[in-house]
Amino acid sequence: MSVERIDKLLASQGTKSRSDVKKLIKSGAVTVNGEKIKDFSMKINPEKEEVCIYGKPVSIAGYVYLMMNKPAGVVCATRDKKEKTVIDIIPEEFRRKDIFPVGRLDKDTEGLLIITNDGEFAHKVTSPEKNIYKTYHAVTDSSINDSDIEAFENGIMFRDGTKCRKAFLRQLNDETNPLVEVRICEGMFHQVKKMLAVRGKNVLYLKRIAIGKLYLDSALNKNEVRHLNDIDKLNIFLDELH
Ligand code: URA
Numbered sequence: 001m002s003v004e005r006i007d008k009l010l011a012s013q014g015t016k017s018r019s020d021v022k023k024l025i026k027s028g029a030v031t032v033n034g035e036k037i038k039d040f041s042m043k044i045n046p047e048k049e050e051v052c053i054y055g056k057p058v059s060i061a062g063y064v065y066l067m068m069n070k071p072a073g074v075v076c077a078t079r080d081k082k083e084k085t086v087i088d089i090i091p092e093e094f095r096r097k098d099i100f101p102v103g104r105l106d107k108d109t110e111g112l113l114i115i116t117n118d119g120e121f122a123h124k125v126t127s128p129e130k131n132i133y134k135t136y137h138a139v140t141d142s143s144i145n146d147s148d149i150e151a152f153e154n155g156i157m158f159r160d161g162t163k164c165r166k167a168f169l170r171q172l173n174d175e176t177n178p179l180v181e182v183r184i185c186e187g188m189f190h191q192v193k194k195m196l197a198v199r200g201k202n203v204l205y206l207k208r209i210a211i212g213k214l215y216l217d218s219a220l221n222k223n224e225v226r227h228l229n230d231i232d233k234l235n236i237f238l239d240e241l242h
């Protein structure tokens with residue numbers, strides 16, 4: 001793990017808020033390599049430096065980045081009074097108090113979902129300005145034509161006047177209910193369904209298969225979760241590097 005602010009690292013463990021951590025540090029309860037610290041913006045490498053609170057070593061797990069093959073029927077939220085959430089179905093060994101889904105998939109949408117406790121990373125992945133295209137496969141009730149493709153590229157306009165950014169559309173087979181691929185760099189509510197609806201098509205099934213160049217791992221069954229590795233993380237931002 002790289003160097004990070006100590007208050008951010010301690011808060012990322014999920015047991016204390018950032019402001020509680022700051023208070024703790026100001027009170028002199030935290031030591032780094034045996035030295036009392038008062039500066040909560042101090043940067044440390046938790047793999048190399050020993051952090052103690054009230055003399056007790058804390059093991060800092062740092063950030064977690066998970067890939068989930070989201071099933072239909074669960075909501076993308078950390079908690080919900082009525083519905084089962086993606087966090088509820090995370091296997092025990094991956095569970096942490098502070099993790100949240102990166103962006104939102106509808107309850108009936110399946111596929112690639114990233115779950116993390118790193119807010120900055122989540123912002124980079126979801127922010128439309130970062131141009132990270134998300135790829136969806138949708139089964140629709142009718143075929144697409146060249147003017148649909150052009151309309152997506154020019155930016156679909158919703159009825160309320162919201163204009164979508166440039167998006168890409170292509171048909172992947174010639175079934176009665178064809179499979180189409182949609183690539184968008186935004187995450188507006190029901191965006192893919194609404195964009196296709198503007199062109200007169202209903203979505204019968206929707207699955208996200210990629211974020212940037214990170215594809216849903218075909219070895220992951222529905223509901224399953226695995227850690228992202230460094231190559232996975234690079235793949236998300238690959239287009240940005242060019
Ligand atoms: N667009 C949608 O319509 N639904 C999703 O779940 C994701 C993108």
